[in-house]
Amino acid sequence: xxxxxxxxxxxxxxxxxxxxxxxxxxxxxxxxxxxxxxxxxxxxxxxxxxxxxxxxxxxxxxxxxxxxxxxxxxxxxxxxxxxxxxxxxxxxxxxxxxxxxxxxxxxxxxxxxxxxxxxxxxxxxxxxxxxxxxxxxxxxxxxxxxxxxxxxxxxxxxxxxxxxxxxxxxxxxxxxxxxxxxxxxxxxxxxxxxxxxxxxxxxxxxxxxxxxxxxxxxxxxxxxxxxxxxxxxxxxxxxxxxxxxxxxxxxxxxxxxxxxxxxxxxxxxxxxxxxxxxxxxxxxxxxxxxxxxxxxxxxxxx
Numbered sequence: 001x002x003x004x005x006x007x008x009x010x011x012x013x014x015x016x017x018x019x020x021x022x023x024x025x026x027x028x029x030x031x032x033x034x035x036x037x038x039x040x041x042x043x044x045x046x047x048x049x050x051x052x053x054x055x056x057x058x059x060x061x062x063x064x065x066x067x068x069x070x071x072x073x074x075x076x077x078x079x080x081x082x083x084x085x086x087x088x089x090x091x092x093x094x095x096x097x098x099x100x101x102x103x104x105x106x107x108x109x110x111x112x113x114x115x116x117x118x119x120x121x122x123x124x125x126x127x128x129x130x131x132x133x134x135x136x137x138x139x140x141x142x143x144x145x146x147x148x149x150x151x152x153x154x155x156x157x158x159x160x161x162x163x164x165x166x167x168x169x170x171x172x173x174x175x176x177x178x179x180x181x182x183x184x185x186x187x188x189x190x191x192x193x194x195x196x197x198x199x200x201x202x203x204x205x206x207x208x209x210x211x212x213x214x215x216x217x218x219x220x221x222x223x224x225x226x227x228x229x230x231x232x233x234x235x236x237x238x239x240x241x242x243x244x245x246x247x248x249x250x251x252x253x254x255x256x257x258x259x260x261x262x263x264x265x266x267x268x269x270x271x272x273x274x275x276x277x278x279x280x281x282x283x284x285x286x287x288x289x290x291x292x293x294x295x296x297x298x299x300x301x302x
């Protein structure tokens with residue numbers, strides 16, 4: 001099977017965990033072990049990953065500089081893609097040896113400048129804050145903020161991806177059985193000028209939506225979205241919350257989920273299943289192989 005594996009940024013850096021190179025490597029090593037199980041089972045794998053905590057920290061560091069606009073979010077996104085991709089590729093190499101070739105590719109993804117997301121930011125980035133801290137930063141820095149579970153985070157525009165500029169290169173590498181790490185952080189968001197040139201914009205594309213677009217383009221058999229929860233839950237946050245193990249895309253459409261967290265994953269799962277006839281899985285990073293086998297997580301089919 002051709003499997004697209006989307007690693008959540010919060011799975012690579014756990015909630016409340018201090019962002020250091022050491023902590024990130026420990027979590028990425030765990031991710032690599034889960035992915036290697038799938039590769040060793042004979043599946044063809046393409047990996048994407050989130051970057052919310054990482055790009056948020058870099059953006060926060062830029063805010064402390066004399067010129068906080070010196071490095072816009074698209075450039076910071078490219079930085080995080082290289083950082084995460086480097087460690088992930090190295091950990092996979094350490095586990096697989098020279099048996100499998102791996103490549104990390106910076107990926108530009110086109111968005112529309114007219115996308116309504118630019119007027120209603122919903123995508124969480126950066127560290128978590130108390131409500132008091134978040135409101136203070138909103139006032140000081142002009143940020144948009146929103147609640148994320150019991151904590152608060154900065155939110156920015158998350159426009160829908162419409163085209164992967166490096167799709168041809170990714171397809172060629174996959175055809176050569178290279179394990180490709182691409183579309184990191186949902187890809188680097190760019191818009192097209194009238195002269196057909198491109199430039200980056202201040203936004204973060206949801207990596208699950210980008211992963212779905214990638215999976216469609218590569219004609220994948222399965223799309224796995226791995227995060228820090230074990231499944232999709234109905235009535236999340238209430239006393240009646242229950243994990244959903246198997247569900248059809250049509251039934252999943254009737255349910256409502258939180259914007260900026262589970263909603264994009266559910267939306268991507270529905271779109272992928274209905275566009276391709278493939279299988280989508282959502283669940284914990286440590287359960288990757290079992291989710292693909294249909295024994296854990298949430299499995300979505302037509």
